[in-house]
Amino acid sequence: MLLFSCPNCGPRDETEFHYGGQAHVPYPKDADALTDKEWSEFLFYRDNTRGDFAERWVHSTGCRQWFNMLRDTVSYEIKAVYPMGGSRPDQPPATAAQTQQKGQQS
């Protein structure tokens, strides 16, 4: 059983959490202009990373809040827990202009 450190509640069993998929997938800036292929790629296509992977989790039987987590997909080691909308702790923070270009926070 993995222990996740919820930013609100502290360490809890992984069974209290639900997975929300890859983090930092920006909503397309102009969704109407996308082709069907581009739209389906936004909806369904995600990275399949070996190693550090940024993903979203929700503490569903606790505080019911979402957060981001950096997890090694090989060792399951949890490298970092950080707020929704925050930038990946293992990458330099995006500038304000970049964030705006990427669209909605994720």
Added chain:
Amino acid sequence: MAQTAERENDVIRGLRRSPAGHLADAFSQGSVSGEQGVTLREVPFLTMIGVRAAPGSAVWDRLGAVMGGLPERYGQVTGSGAGDGPGTEQGVSVLWLGPQEFLVIAADGPNALGGGAAGASLLGGLLDALAGDPGQVVDLSANRTTFELAGPSARAVLEKSCALDLHPREFTVGTAVNTQIGLIPAVLWKVDEAAFRIFPRASFADFLGRWLLDGMREYAAVEVP
């Protein structure tokens, strides 16, 4: 008119069935007294009101004023009934469920949900305080029921299937958290040194009641020296 409504409310109250009402006999038979005792009972029909408000907002202040403050941190319980011991149904307690989500618990009756004069009830007072601003006040009384697990072995029974650290140095009297007991999502509130209130959703009450009874059984047996 008001009298008719009150009479109708009384009729409806008489017809209510609590989610674990059918287990009342099993609970009393399964309860154990003595040095390693543990008792289980359902406290039916407590009033529960779901409240959402952003800390620091005007709504937060107004809702807090109705109940003696809203909790600001994980595990905290506020309100006039925050120190209620087992078996007491006095006052109003507010449990922290999330940074902006709280559960108000009060006694059953017209003072809580209305039936008396409009606005005189707890629910009416909270709705008035919300005044249509961003936030939420919802009657959730039928959502969960209340179990009271008490006695010297209460913690031991819980520890069989709750992964939280329930040692008194970590889980102090007056703490309430949302967690899992036997994989059932439930709010757990430590109301006294050896007494817990457990709030499972109505549909899980039968399972959790029987699950706890099963965990209590060993304490009824004579200890083998």
